[in-house]
Amino acid sequence: MIPSILLDIAVLKPRVEMDRRELGQSLSLNVEMIEQGRPNRKGTLISPSYITIHNTSNDHPGADAAAHSRFVRDKGYYLWNGEKLYVSWHYTVDDRRVIKHLPVNEHAIHAGPANRQSIAIEICMHAENDQAAANARATRLVAALMHDLGIPAGNVVPHKHWTGKNCPVLLLSGFEAFRDEAEDIRSSIETSPLETLGEDNLVTREEKDNFGVPDQIAESAEPDDHDSHEKIAESLSEFLENERS
Numbered sequence: 001m002i003p004s005i006l007l008d009i010a011v012l013k014p015r016v017e018m019d020r021r022e023l024g025q026s027l028s029l030n031v032e033m034i035e036q037g038r039p040n041r042k043g044t045l046i047s048p049s050y051i052t053i054h055n056t057s058n059d060h061p062g063a064d065a066a067a068h069s070r071f072v073r074d075k076g077y078y079l080w081n082g083e084k085l086y087v088s089w090h091y092t093v094d095d096r097r098v099i100k101h102l103p104v105n106e107h108a109i110h111a112g113p114a115n116r117q118s119i120a121i122e123i124c125m126h127a128e129n130d131q132a133a134a135n136a137r138a139t140r141l142v143a144a145l146m147h148d149l150g151i152p153a154g155n156v157v158p159h160k161h162w163t164g165k166n167c168p169v170l171l172l173s174g175f176e177a178f179r180d181e182a183e184d185i186r187s188s189i190e191t192s193p194l195e196t197l198g199e200d201n202l203v204t205r206e207e208k209d210n211f212g213v214p215d216q217i218a219e220s221a222e223p224d225d226h227d228s229h230e231k232i233a234e235s236l237s238e239f240l241e242n243e244r245s
């Protein structure tokens with residue numbers, strides 16, 4: 001039996017309202033796009049109806065969002081049996097910032113069948129990362145994308161959903177809580193998407209107005225072998241060592 005006073009408090013608790021502009025500002029968004037024509041930016045237009053969450057599986061010092069941004073723009077592949085397997089994703093998040101690498105209406109190479117229908121987010125997990133802060137930033141990013149693009153909470157999925165990979169390695173056991181938190185933030189946004197869309201470049205109007213059509217989407221089917229985070233982590237370490245030397 002719950003005392004009635006507690007029920008009263010629950011009913012009277014003021015609803016927290018979130019302004020979309022403030023939410024955008026809280027992300028500390030940098031736009032650092034992969035150059036057009038690079039092998040990991042084919043330019044195929046997609047119509048994203050899912051958001052796919054990854055962890056980098058890279059706990060090395062320095063493997064932060066800025067390092068992943070340089071890697072995905074200047075290298076963007078790992079070697080597998082002598083072959084370059086290209087990788088890309090839309091946003092990298094750490095405890096300090098969000099970096100955008102691709103328009104949301106362009107195909108990225110991150111999780112096989114997800115590539116042609118999903119926005120990809122990589123959450124860092126390097127040694128110096130404040131993981132709780134990075135995860136909280138990622139929930140705000142997901143909430144803003146859900147709001148701007150009308151993506152339902154049920155379509156926010158772990159990498160594992162698509163290919164069975166053990167990813168996002170730090171969030172799989174608590175994935176529903178992560179998704180619920182994003183949905184709580186999204187549902188508290190009072191601003192209409194039409195009012196603020198494109199102001200902070202998280203999703204531009206041009207991207208929203210130029211979603212792919214199904215026949216283009218079908219052409220972009222990818223083999224399901226470009227999503228080894230361990231291999232990406234190795235390739236990134238080599239990349240950082242070369243930068244230093």
Ligand SMILES: [Zn+2]
Nearest residue numbers: 054055159167
């Ligand atoms: Zn993943």
